[in-house]
Amino acid sequence: MKKVFLSALATVSRIRFDQGETADARAHDVEAPGAAWFVLARALLAVAATAAAAIVLWMVTDQLIAALLATAAFIAVRCALAADYEREGAVAIMQKLRPGNTLSETELYYRNAIFNLLLLLRPLAIFCLCLRYSCLWLVPCAALATAVMTELTEEDGDSRTALPRHWLMAAAIVLVTTGLGSRLSPERDGMFILGILATVFAWLLPAMITKFWPPREFANLDQARAVYLYLGEIAILCVGLLGLAL
Secondary structure, eight states: OHHHHHHHHHHHBSOOOOOSOOHHHHHHHSOOOOHHHHHHHHHHHHHHHHHHHHHHHHHOOSHHHHHHHHHHHHHHHHHHHBOGGGGGHHHHHHHHHSOSSOOOHHHHHHHHHHHHHHHHHHHHHHHHHHHTTOGGGHHHHHHHHHHHHHHHHOOSGGGSSSSOHHHHHHHHHHHHHHHHHHHHOGGGTTHHHHHHHHHHHHHHHHHHHHTTOOGGGSSSHHHHHHHHHHHHHHHHHHHHHHHHHO
C-alpha cells in the first residue's frame, strides 16, 4: 500500500523516493495506483500548500498584506511540489479555444486578453479565500478537482464502478476538512453543507466538460490532465467563493 501511494505521489508531483529497488523489481512488485490514490496524493500536496498559507495568515496582522503573502506562499509551495504538467492548463485551453496559427490582429488581441484572464483567475480566487481567512477550502478544491480529472482520464475500471473509489475518497476528504473548518471557525458553520453541495456539483462536472472537450481531443494524457485539473479547480473555487459570500 505504501509503494502504491508513493507511485501515485510521484505521478502528481515532483516528489521522488528512492526505495532501494531496481526498476524491474518495482515493475513486478508495485501495482499501478488507482484513481483514489491520486486524489489522496494531491489532497496531501494541497494540505502542505494550505498550511504555508495559514502560517502566513497567522503571522501577519494586516489583512490585505496577509492575504497577498498567503496567496504567494500557497502558489510557491504548490509550484515547488506539483507536477510540471499542471502549469500547462491555461495554455492548453487557449490552444483548444482557437486552434491554428493564423490569427488576425483583433483575434490575437482577444486571445492574449483571455489568456491573461485565465492566468489570473486561479490566483485571484485563492487570494479572495485567503482574504476571508477561508484558505482551508483549498484542500477540498484539490480533492474534487483531482476526482474530476481522474474520472475523465483513467482508463481502468476504477472510475467506472458502481461506487467509484476516487469519488468516495474525495467525499471523505471534503467532509473531514469542511467539518474541521466548521468546528474551528463557528462563523463558518455553513462550510460543511457547502462541501456537500460542492461534491455533488463536482460529480456532475465531468459530464458537462466532455460535451466540449472529450479526452480524445487532446494530444496526450498530460495535456488532458492539465486542462481538466484547471477547469475543476476553477469551478470548485467559484462554488466556494459563492457559498462563503452568501
